[in-house]
Amino acid sequence: MQSKSTPTDPFNWLFLAPCLLVLAVCAGWPLLRTMFFSFTDATLDNLQQTSFIGLDNFITLARDQEWWKAALNTFTIVIISVPLETVLGLVVALILHKNFRGRGWMRAIVLVPWAIPTIVSARMWGWMLNDVYGIINELLLRASIIDSPVPWIASNTLSLISIILVDVWKTTPYMSLLLLAGLQSLPQDCFEAAEVDGISFGRMLFKVILPLLKPTLIVSMIFRALDAIRIFDLVYVLSSGNNATTTMSVYARRHLVDYADVGYGSTIAIVLLFFIVFLGILYAPFYRKKLQSLD
Amino acid sequence: MKNLDNKWKYKRFAKELIFLVACLIIAAWSLFPFYWAVVSSLRASSDLFSTDLIPSSITIENYKYIFNDESFGASFWNSVVVATLTALATLIICLLAAYPLARCRFVGRKRVLMIALCVTTLPHVAVLSGLFEMIRFFDIYNEKSALILAYMIITVPFTLWVMTNFMNGIPKEIEEAAIMDGATRYVILTKIFLPVLKPAVVTTGLLAFIAAWNEFLFALTFTLTNQARTVPVSIALFSGASQHELPYGLIMAASVVVTLPLVVLVVIFQRRIISGLTAGSLKG
Numbered sequence: 051m052q053s054k055s056t057p058t059d060p061f062n063w064l065f066l067a068p069c070l071l072v073l074a075v076c077a078g079w080p081l082l083r084t085m086f087f088s089f090t091d092a093t094l095d096n097l098q099q100t101s102f103i104g105l106d107n108f109i110t111l112a113r114d115q116e117w118w119k120a121a122l123n124t125f126t127i128v129i130i131s132v133p134l135e136t137v138l139g140l141v142v143a144l145i146l147h148k149n150f151r152g153r154g155w156m157r158a159i160v161l162v163p164w165a166i167p168t169i170v171s172a173r174m175w176g177w178m179l180n181d182v183y184g185i186i187n188e189l190l191l192r193a194s195i196i197d198s199p200v201p202w203i204a205s206n207t208l209s210l211i212s213i214i215l216v217d218v219w220k221t222t223p224y225m226s227l228l229l230l231a232g233l234q235s236l237p238q239d240c241f242e243a244a245e246v247d248g249i250s251f252g253r254m255l256f257k258v259i260l261p262l263l264k265p266t267l268i269v270s271m272i273f274r275a276l277d278a279i280r281i282f283d284l285v286y287v288l289s290s291g292n293n294a295t296t297t298m299s300v301y302a303r304r305h306l307v308d309y310a311d312v313g314y315g316s317t318i319a320i321v322l323l324f325f326i327v328f329l330g331i332l333y334a335p336f337y338r339k340k341l342q343s344l345d
Numbered sequence: 346m347k348n349l350d351n352k353w354k355y356k357r358f359a360k361e362l363i364f365l366v367a368c369l370i371i372a373a374w375s376l377f378p379f380y381w382a383v384v385s386s387l388r389a390s391s392d393l394f395s396t397d398l399i400p401s402s403i404t405i406e407n408y409k410y411i412f413n414d415e416s417f418g419a420s421f422w423n424s425v426v427v428a429t430l431t432a433l434a435t436l437i438i439c440l441l442a443a444y445p446l447a448r449c450r451f452v453g454r455k456r457v458l459m460i461a462l463c464v465t466t467l468p469h470v471a472v473l474s475g476l477f478e479m480i481r482f483f484d485i486y487n488e489k490s491a492l493i494l495a496y497m498i499i500t501v502p503f504t505l506w507v508m509t510n511f512m513n514g515i516p517k518e519i520e521e522a523a524i525m526d527g528a529t530r531y532v533i534l535t536k537i538f539l540p541v542l543k544p545a546v547v548t549t550g551l552l553a554f555i556a557a558w559n560e561f562l563f564a565l566t567f568t569l570t571n572q573a574r575t576v577p578v579s580i581a582l583f584s585g586a587s588q589h590e591l592p593y594g595l596i597m598a599a600s601v602v603v604t605l606p607l608v609v610l611v612v613i614f615q616r617r618i619i620s621g622l623t624a625g626s627l628k629g
Contacts (some may be wrong), residue, residue, distance in 0.1 A: 061530055062445035066457065069442035069505060076498040077464045080475025087474055097478050142371060145364070158615040159372050162379060165607040167559035169577040170600040174378040177385065177593050185381060188396040219378070224622065231623035280468040283561040287581045299562075302470040307566055312474045319471040326466055337462060341455055 087316035094310035107317035116293075117318065120301040126210060127297065128278045131217045132271055138218065139225030139270075144255075146226065147233045164223035172287035175216045179203055206294035213285055213295055217278070225274060232266030233259070272333045279325060298322045379604065386598035393594050407598035416571035417599060420579040424558055424603070427492045427575060431557040432550045434493065435500040439508045439549070440542075444534050446505070447512035448520065458509070461502035469562050472498065480567055487573045495563040500553040507552075510624045511545035512538065548621035551614055555607060576603045 088107055090100040111117050142160055146153065163171065178185050179202035187199040202212045240258055260267075282299040289295040296304070302322060306315030387403040388395065411417050446454060476495055477486075485491040515538060523533050539546070564575045571579070580603065583596050611618060 059449070059451060062449055062451050062454075065441045065445050065530070068438045069501060070457070072438055072497045072501050073460060073464060075479070076476070076494060076501075077467060077472060080472035080479065081467070083475030083478060084471050084473070092474075094474075094477075097474070141367070145367060145371065148364070150364075154615065156368060156372070157619065158612045159375050161611045161615055161618065162375050162608060165555060165611045166379065166604050167561075167577050167607075169559075169561050169581045170382075170604055171378065173580055173596050173600055174382045177597065178378060178381055180593075183394040183396075183593075185396050219374070223375070227619055227622050230619075276466045280470070282470070283577075286561075286565075299468060299470045303473065303562070303566070306470065306473055315470075316474055319468060319473070322468050323471045326468060330463070330466055337459065340462070341458060 084316045084319055087312050088320045090313050092312040092316070094307070094312055097312060100313070103313070107314050108321075110314060111317055111321060116296070117298075117301060119294075120296045120298050123210065123295055124279060124281065124297040124299075127214055127217065127281060128275050131214050131221070132274050132278055134214070134218050135222050135225045135274060136229075136267060136271055138222045139229050140267075142222065142226035143229035143233055144259075146230050160223050160226060162223075163220050166220070168220060168283040169287055171216060171220050172284050175212070175219070176203065176288055179212055203289055203292065206292070209289045209292050209295050213281075213288055216284055216288060217281065220284070221274065221278075225270060228270040228273070229263070229266060232263050232270070235266075236262050269333070269336050272329060272336075276326060276329055276333065279329065280322065298325075379601075379608070382597045382600050382604075386594060386601050388594060390594055407594045408602070410595060411598045411602060416574070417576075417579060419572050420574045420576050421602070423489060423573065424575040424577075427489050427496070428554045428557040430489075431493050431496045431500055432553040435497065435504050435553045436546060436550050438497075438501060439504040440534065440539070440546070442505055443508035443512045444530065444538070446509045447515075458506070461505045464498060464502040467498070469498070473562075473566060476563070477566065486567060487569045489573070491567045492557075492560075492564055492575065495567060496557045496560060499556050499560065503556075504549045504553055507549050507621055507624050508542075508545060511542055515541055544617060545621075547614070548617040551610060551618065552621050555610070558603075558607065 087097075087100070089102055089104060091103050091106075092100040146157055146160065166174075179187075181187065181199050181201045181204060184199075184202070186202070187196070190196045191199070201208060203209050236259070240262075241254075280299050281297050282303070285295055285297050285300050286303075298318065299322065302315050302318040304315075305311045305318060309315070384398075384400050385393065386407050387405065388400055389402070389404045389406065392400070392402070442457075445451065446458060480486050480491045480494070483491075483494075485494070519537060519541070520533060523537050528536070559577060560575075561577045561581065564578045565581070568574050568578065574582075576599070580596060580599050583599065584591065
């Protein structure tokens, strides 16, 4: 698989140079700057001359009720949407795994929410969930499930539910692809054997498929949680103006840009990063496996 | 015996029916919001609040308005340029980098792959201020190049992994024969690997294009004027006379215009997109 090359072959690093440069310029350096800013009183207009204020920003954050609310919102979204997406994604993956006519079309259809820009999905759902003119209220009224229109976006609790709903709609396709890949890597004869033996599908699912799929399920859930914890676009557009649904990323950007308070905004971003690193540690054994697969 | 046969047939039929219904529900759930956006965008403004599932009359006035609107035209063009250039730059950078990562074993190789993987999980707000400072330093604030620079953080690590994966799968005999003939690394990459990797290049290029096309946070932060915005930002900032009078007909028309190219790409390339997405994440 590999060509002969000594460990010090300059060619390797020559080819890698543009990539490393980009990673350093776009990710490494800005990240270091944000870490630095989080210990300062930097403002957007004055990023050069800042004074070091130690842990002041972190102390402010620990006492900031709004931040605690944002953290709570973020974790609520992660804890509810990720398992929902996993269950729905599994259903979709099981369907796509079956060989049937029109499977190609079904795959394309399932991918549509994934391809739609998050901003556009937020707008589409915002329109559908509109309290006065929205189709969802209308359909629910017609079916007599509700008696009066529901304020899906304006109400504090419901808007969080709406965000979770749209997030589930948008990210289930990706989840189902991850799980489909997992299903395809299982020994296929166990599916056939179960079918021939006349074992019921439910039994097969819980006794055979799920135990075999467990590593994939765990990895996909961590993977999705790592993504969901930084949720920004959907919240920013779907419930703009409603502070009750602010998430950590939205809160960080509000301080960084809207209030031009780069010092405190950076602190919020670094704490978010800390949560991600913590989740990432759970993911670490999988990192290693992934690296080994490239040997 | 016949009875049993019938029972079996009946059971099979019921199973297939349940499967079909499940497919239909999933299709409706996936497609309805887009369908509703299309329907709403085709309604006359007097008819916008109708909740008929199938419109009785359609008009393209919203689309006419959108395409005559100068700032929407500008943002559409910006999105096309930014997404295309981001995808091209990402492909060149990652093709070069994937070669040593996939074909050679050298000290630091794993570290590079690990760093790339970590960057994919970085929260984008954590690089916002540093990037902003850099963009101001290069004096490219409110310009397309600022967005292309920022988007690299999203597209490069992912593409690097997928490309390394695909390149890892090329049989070594091909490369060895070329080395025997005295071909340089650069020639091997461009003349021998590139043709083999064509499907991978299409897949990763497409994924990078879609990621850049859909990006919002950086585009919102690093542009200021209507002329410099990308489509997601102009759709997000579309506003009417007041908060409660959003011009939904226009917003839906704009939404359909940005989404349609992606839906077409997905229908054509679904197989490749799926293989790329899974290769970049799970299959290792």
